[in-house]
Amino acid sequence: MKTAVLGGGISGLSAGYYLLRKFGKPLTIYEASPRVGGWIRSEWHKERGFLFESGPRTIRPKGIAGANTLELVDQLNLPIKPIRASHVAARNRMLYAKGQICLLPNSPRGLIGTVPPFTKPLYRALLHDLTTGGTVAKNEDESIYSFAQRRFGKEIADYAISPMICGICAGDAREISVRFLMESLFEKEQKYGGVIKGMLYSRFKNNVDESKVGLFDQDEPKLFKQAVQEKWAMYGLADGLEQLPRALRKYLGEHDVNVQLSSKCHNLSFNNDGARISVRDVDLPVAHVVSSLPAHQLAPLVRTQHPSLAAQLLDIPYVDVVVVNLQYNSDRLLKQNGFGLLVPPVEKLPVLGVIFDSCCFDMAGNTILTVMMGGRWFDKWFGHQPSQKELRDIAQLHVRKILHIKEEPNFSRVHTLHKCIPQYTVGHKRRVENIRSYIKNYKLPLSLCGAAYDGVGINDVILSARRQVNKLPVHQPPPGH
Numbered sequence: 001m002k003t004a005v006l007g008g009g010i011s012g013l014s015a016g017y018y019l020l021r022k023f024g025k026p027l028t029i030y031e032a033s034p035r036v037g038g039w040i041r042s043e044w045h046k047e048r049g050f051l052f053e054s055g056p057r058t059i060r061p062k063g064i065a066g067a068n069t070l071e072l073v074d075q076l077n078l079p080i081k082p083i084r085a086s087h088v089a090a091r092n093r094m095l096y097a098k099g100q101i102c103l104l105p106n107s108p109r110g111l112i113g114t115v116p117p118f119t120k121p122l123y124r125a126l127l128h129d130l131t132t133g134g135t136v137a138k139n140e141d142e143s144i145y146s147f148a149q150r151r152f153g154k155e156i157a158d159y160a161i162s163p164m165i166c167g168i169c170a171g172d173a174r175e176i177s178v179r180f181l182m183e184s185l186f187e188k189e190q191k192y193g194g195v196i197k198g199m200l201y202s203r204f205k206n207n208v209d210e211s212k213v214g215l216f217d218q219d220e221p222k223l224f225k226q227a228v229q230e231k232w233a234m235y236g237l238a239d240g241l242e243q244l245p246r247a248l249r250k251y252l253g254e255h256d257v258n259v260q261l262s263s264k265c266h267n268l269s270f271n272n273d274g275a276r277i278s279v280r281d282v283d284l285p286v287a288h289v290v291s292s293l294p295a296h297q298l299a300p301l302v303r304t305q306h307p308s309l310a311a312q313l314l315d316i317p318y319v320d321v322v323v324v325n326l327q328y329n330s331d332r333l334l335k336q337n338g339f340g341l342l343v344p345p346v347e348k349l350p351v352l353g354v355i356f357d358s359c360c361f362d363m364a365g366n367t368i369l370t371v372m373m374g375g376r377w378f379d380k381w382f383g384h385q386p387s388q389k390e391l392r393d394i395a396q397l398h399v400r401k402i403l404h405i406k407e408e409p410n411f412s413r414v415h416t417l418h419k420c421i422p423q424y425t426v427g428h429k430r431r432v433e434n435i436r437s438y439i440k441n442y443k444l445p446l447s448l449c450g451a452a453y454d455g456v457g458i459n460d461v462i463l464s465a466r467r468q469v470n471k472l473p474v475h476q477p478p479p480g481h
């Protein structure tokens with residue numbers, strides 16, 4: 001009997017890669033759509049030298065998860081396009097607030113003066129943290145907005161934290177758990193009564209990153225060492241990030257892993273011998289299932305046999321994002337170069353942010369912008385199901401208003417990405433623990449990886465796949481044998 005992976009997005013393909021390395025074959029990946037990659041989708045216009053990404057375009061080479069992705073990228077021999085810390089795209093991030101574009105401070109000096117949209121010097125926010133005691137009871141959770149407001153004041157919560165949350169999960173900071181991004185800061189407050197105090201104390205401690213232990217075969221991956229040495233802030237791939245899932249699929253195919261496209265799994269049930277999956281009207285017995293599916297897609301598959309598990313999976317909410325890629329023939333349209341700009345939700349605009357793709361990577365004389373809209377506020381702005389033309393017009397209107405670009409784009413693409421980003425709302429960590437405890441208690445031969453559980457970035461989902469595979473015991477008959 002074999003192991004089955006559900007989903008051919010980056011986490012499912014990564015799970016396939018690590019399963020192959022650990023247990024060998026037989027192994028099959030079932031992907032519902034006719035392509036691999038999930039939300040990673042690149043449209044490379046070779047003749048004009050530009051690239052549209054409808055999902056991610058850059059990966060951060062940071063921490064254990066960043067090192068892990070670089071190891072994979074190196075093993076697949078993919079051509080990397082690094083963006084170093086000194087690059088304008090790494091240094092300049094902007095906000096559109098109070099009717100103007102505001103360049104966010106990118107050095108400690110920026111803490112001293114008053115920079116718009118803030119009305120006070122930023123060091124005052126740090127003083128606020130130093131002089132305010134901790135309040136939340138141990139092990140509780142709260143929203144990242146409430147935490148930031150308590151520790152640093154309302155202005156920081158509105159104009160720094162809320163847009164940052166939009167720029168990562170298109171969500172509302174008032175609903176997102178503090179543990180999503182700031183778990184260590186939150187724990188510092190719990191332990192030391194403040195974030196800055198906690199940071200100062202922990203500088204004097206010898207911190208060992210336990211999560212790193214045993215992950216890599218030998219030392220840190222060599223490409224990661226290079227990234228650290230050369231101070232990469234982020235990187236992309238030549239011809240777009242879709243090269244990563246494509247290369248994984250090629251690698252798996254070359255090693256006799258069956259990657260079945262247009263093969264949606266309709267049902268998943270469990271018995272004493274393992275599991276049964278229904279794909280294309282056929283019921284297949286498998287020893288173990290690794291699901292990389294979004295939680296809302298896995299829920300209906302297990303509902304008949306495990307309604308309570310399905311209900312818990314459905315408690316992880318998702319948001320829709322509209323992505324509009326725009327290409328202009330001139331490369332002199334942007335007055336300020338940088339990674340892009342975010343629009344704080346207090347501005348109450350349909351636009352979440354604009355990425356300046358042509359500032360990040362060479363686009364052969366074109367200006368390439370990606371406008372992201374909707375997110376947690378999708379229904380408010382786009383609940384009436386506007387046409388592609390209407391969505392493009394809204395994006396262009398805001399590009400004109402915010403960036404003063406009056407030219408018409410030469411070429412554009414509009415994508416509405418339904419339920420593309422899970423929301424780690426308050427209590428998310430506990431929900432995921434409960435889901436995994438349920439699976440353990442019922443001894444289901446099921447592992448969960450992917451963006452729904454352990455982090456939404458590419459690094460997180462690849463590491464989540466690796467960790468889930470690592471947890472499978474080798475001393476028992478391994479899955480697939």
Ligand SMILES: Cc1cc2nc3c(=O)[nH]c(=O)nc-3n(C[C@H](O)[C@H](O)[C@H](O)COP(=O)(O)OP(=O)(O)OC[C@H]3O[C@@H](n4cnc5c(N)ncnc54)[C@H](O)[C@@H]3O)c2cc1C
Nearest residue numbers: 007009010011032038039055056264265450451456457458
């Ligand atoms: C607009 C946007 C921008 C982003 N930007 C960044 C960024 O800059 N940096 C970064 O690190 N991350 C970014 N991300 C996040 C990152 O792209 C995702 O977290 C990651 O791609 C999720 O991968 P996944 O494999 O977990 O899920 P998915 O990509 O959702 O893959 C799941 C797969 O399962 C398949 N499937 C669904 N149901 C079934 C079924 N019943 N049977 C079989 N197959 C099924 C789907 O077709 C899909 O291919 C961004 C995401 C979005 C949406």
Ligand SMILES: C=Cc1c2[nH]c(c1C)Cc1[nH]c(c(CCC(=O)O)c1C)Cc1[nH]c(c(C)c1CCC(=O)O)Cc1[nH]c(c(C)c1C=C)C2
Nearest residue numbers: 060093166167168169170340341342352353354355372457
């Ligand atoms: C406006 C919507 C979105 C933009 N990017 C994303 C959305 C939903 C998705 C996304 N962006 C990042 C990640 C996480 C990567 C990780 O390694 O964990 C995801 C899922 C990276 C990112 N992009 C921005 C920030 C602040 C971050 C966090 C990490 C970092 O500091 O690099 C900024 C940003 N994102 C978007 C825009 C327009 C923008 C502008 C400055 C779009």
